[in-house]
Amino acid sequence: MSKLAELRQLPVLVTAALFLLLFLAGALQFDGFATPRVFFNLLTDNAFLAITAIGMTFVILSGGIDLSVGAVVALAGVLCAVLIEKLQWHPLLVFPTVIFLGTLFGLLMGSLIHFYQLQPFIVTLAGMFFARGLATLISEQSLPIEHSVYNTINNFGVLLPGRAWFGSASIILLLVCLFAIWFLHYTRTGGFIYALGGNRQSAKLMGVPEGRVTLCIYALSSTLAALAGIVYSFYTSSGYALAGVGLELDAIAAVVIGGTLLSGGFGYVHGTLLGVLIMGLIQTWISFHGNLNSWWTKIVIGCLVLIFIALQKFLAQGVSKQAAASST
Amino acid sequence: MSEVLQLKNISKHFAGVHALAGVNFSLVEGEVHALLGENGAGKSTLIKVMTGAYSLDSGEIRLNAKKIQPGSPADAQAVGISPVYQEVNLLPNLSVAHNLYLGREPKRFGCIQWKKIHRDAANLLKRFKLDIDVTRSLASYSVAIQQLVAIARGVDCSAKVLILDEPTASLDSDEVALLFDILRELKASGMAIIFVTHFLDQVYALCDRITVLRNGKLVGTYACATLPRPQLVAHMLGKELQEIESQPAKTRDQNETLLEVKNLQTREGLQHASFKASKGEALGLAGLLGSGRSELCEALFGLAQRRDGEIKFNGQALHLGKPAEAIKLHFALCPEDRKQEGIIAELSIRENIILALQARNGWWRAMTLQAQKKLANQYIQDLNIVCPHAEKALGELSGGNQQKVILARWLCTQPQLLILDEPTRGIDIGAHAEIIKLIRELCSQGLTLIVASSEIEELLAFSHKVLVMRDRRSHSVVEGEQLNEADLLRAIAH
Numbered sequence: 054m055s056k057l058a059e060l061r062q063l064p065v066l067v068t069a070a071l072f073l074l075l076f077l078a079g080a081l082q083f084d085g086f087a088t089p090r091v092f093f094n095l096l097t098d099n100a101f102l103a104i105t106a107i108g109m110t111f112v113i114l115s116g117g118i119d120l121s122v123g124a125v126v127a128l129a130g131v132l133c134a135v136l137i138e139k140l141q142w143h144p145l146l147v148f149p150t151v152i153f154l155g156t157l158f159g160l161l162m163g164s165l166i167h168f169y170q171l172q173p174f175i176v177t178l179a180g181m182f183f184a185r186g187l188a189t190l191i192s193e194q195s196l197p198i199e200h201s202v203y204n205t206i207n208n209f210g211v212l213l214p215g216r217a218w219f220g221s222a223s224i225i226l227l228l229v230c231l232f233a234i235w236f237l238h239y240t241r242t243g244g245f246i247y248a249l250g251g252n253r254q255s256a257k258l259m260g261v262p263e264g265r266v267t268l269c270i271y272a273l274s275s276t277l278a279a280l281a282g283i284v285y286s287f288y289t290s291s292g293y294a295l296a297g298v299g300l301e302l303d304a305i306a307a308v309v310i311g312g313t314l315l316s317g318g319f320g321y322v323h324g325t326l327l328g329v330l331i332m333g334l335i336q337t338w339i340s341f342h343g344n345l346n347s348w349w350t351k352i353v354i355g356c357l358v359l360i361f362i363a364l365q366k367f368l369a370q371g372v373s374k375q376a377a378a379s380s381t
Numbered sequence: 382m383s384e385v386l387q388l389k390n391i392s393k394h395f396a397g398v399h400a401l402a403g404v405n406f407s408l409v410e411g412e413v414h415a416l417l418g419e420n421g422a423g424k425s426t427l428i429k430v431m432t433g434a435y436s437l438d439s440g441e442i443r444l445n446a447k448k449i450q451p452g453s454p455a456d457a458q459a460v461g462i463s464p465v466y467q468e469v470n471l472l473p474n475l476s477v478a479h480n481l482y483l484g485r486e487p488k489r490f491g492c493i494q495w496k497k498i499h500r501d502a503a504n505l506l507k508r509f510k511l512d513i514d515v516t517r518s519l520a521s522y523s524v525a526i527q528q529l530v531a532i533a534r535g536v537d538c539s540a541k542v543l544i545l546d547e548p549t550a551s552l553d554s555d556e557v558a559l560l561f562d563i564l565r566e567l568k569a570s571g572m573a574i575i576f577v578t579h580f581l582d583q584v585y586a587l588c589d590r591i592t593v594l595r596n597g598k599l600v601g602t603y604a605c606a607t608l609p610r611p612q613l614v615a616h617m618l619g620k621e622l623q624e625i626e627s628q629p630a631k632t633r634d635q636n637e638t639l640l641e642v643k644n645l646q647t648r649e650g651l652q653h654a655s656f657k658a659s660k661g662e663a664l665g666l667a668g669l670l671g672s673g674r675s676e677l678c679e680a681l682f683g684l685a686q687r688r689d690g691e692i693k694f695n696g697q698a699l700h701l702g703k704p705a706e707a708i709k710l711h712f713a714l715c716p717e718d719r720k721q722e723g724i725i726a727e728l729s730i731r732e733n734i735i736l737a738l739q740a741r742n743g744w745w746r747a748m749t750l751q752a753q754k755k756l757a758n759q760y761i762q763d764l765n766i767v768c769p770h771a772e773k774a775l776g777e778l779s780g781g782n783q784q785k786v787i788l789a790r791w792l793c794t795q796p797q798l799l800i801l802d803e804p805t806r807g808i809d810i811g812a813h814a815e816i817i818k819l820i821r822e823l824c825s826q827g828l829t830l831i832v833a834s835s836e837i838e839e840l841l842a843f844s845h846k847v848l849v850m851r852d853r854r855s856h857s858v859v860e861g862e863q864l865n866e867a868d869l870l871r872a873i874a875h
Contacts, residue, residue: 251474260455
């Protein structure tokens, strides 16, 4: 019996190796690249994307997709701005409200997907238009947020050696990461998510409560997207209806680069985090370079996604061949 | 002995078809109860009703004399009914241990205790003499091991009733012997076991009672010790032994051999097939479920990868790699699963009929609409296809008329060899008779037919000789004087 099936771990390892390679290449090329400061800035700059992508990981693991997250990020930001600046709510009341609304939105999409047996692609596409439309309806302009709580949050953090700033966004990201890992690997529902992605029919026959899990998955994704919207509003100190256009696609790309199987059933949260970091690192590399157009990032990411999909296909074929060989 | 599970008057419809009609079933403590029947007899439906995967239309289920209504597999699992299904129905992407304990993981402080799961899983599998790394994914093990893991889960989940649906299909004889030892142990401890299989040897080796279903109806429940094998087969195939009279055997002049198959083996599981078919002959293919009938039909149509042996057509050796090549040689196949592999439900009758002819002509030489209509209308008339007009979507016709359309699709390609796999399954009696008549007519026109069927009566009605398949091998050819129900049943059963 070969170890080929266990090679499914390979994409995550490849991602990790790629990250190290890029980091080393940058370090050799530029002074000041391989510093804690650059690394922690990666976390801060990409926290909202990483949080969204972790939510997307749940969805893709179950064999679904959520296209609404970018729009939910924007809507959450706009809601924060309006509630704080126009309605004068206190931010500490606004955050739970916005997160709760995000959960509701996800529950609604999950219900449509489960009870009416609709395609997640279509339902979340509709959700995307709805959320983006609603955000733009509330305000077409970018709304600045000026509140003492925002200042406090943005100044909160730990200064690490090498002038590396471990700020609130990174802390939230870290907590989300820990939560996601615990949820996926130490709760029953987490196991059910993998089960549904592995084989929906078998999972049902083994007693997996498909409906409850589906609702939970989409609720989680939207909740995390709303949280990402709040984090993004810290980052920009504003709410803007056109923020995060295409963010859902970046999130999907990060999940795929992180080694999660697009058809579901296999993948890890830390893989997704690595995927986000690689995307951020390419951007950093380009900004260090100075002369390159930043859209090169997209081209490189496009190539990476293709390579990873091909790698997964290759591994999946290897696994099925091996299973066929061992059964005869 | 007390009755553990009782099913009364169970009925279940699918889109107007009776999958189960008033079936009664009972299971007592400490017995192994075989549930037998051909494809479509209703075994799987009955099991899915017991386990909450299907809801029932009428009837009741009692567990320990208490009425239960499992609404989902999880409900059934909670009262101790957990089936092991036909194909391995576990999750290949999860670890072996996770598969064994999915949905009932031991937890402490809100966290799953993986160490305990791995320890328990290893202990559980030791009972099945499996010493494997339970932390690895299920996909990394062979199908036989996966099947044993599925059985281990079923045994561990089941409090009183264990349901095994074709558990031995992918096990070798040692593994089957091991499984039987475990089942006997469980039986001795009072577990009631429902055992679905098509291996009759295994039924007689293990079971106490037998319940036979046919076409969704209960044929009867019998004690294993008092039911001889040919009679069991007769129950399954729908002919009571007493009624059997020998029919005059058809004789035919020996014609030139059209098709000769020698020691054919395929990767898809056909072990060995050798036979000859002459021009204008109807060769019946008999055998129980899983005997290799369909595999042989598919191999002849280029749908299987040949491992060994040869197929000679008109004296020439063939290398059939795909159906398109078979179609070029004027072969035709009406597959067993009409809905999935035969009809294209959304297309009209006309479009379904011209499909194979158009494919053979090549898609660049499209037939004119007029030619298509003419062809369609001709076959609608010739085969007496009951429909308002040729533009009706095929999915809206009855099963019998759908089958006739599939026949028309192939007849218009002027085939030399027509292979029919269960041509009369799921169609009403009137259409049934018409199709049999049609088979006879086609034969007399000089067409060679190979017809697989699980109905003895039907085989006898049109076959010049019958090839009996068993264990994926061609077993014997029944012809001439022996072509009667009793001899044929004996050849199939033994």
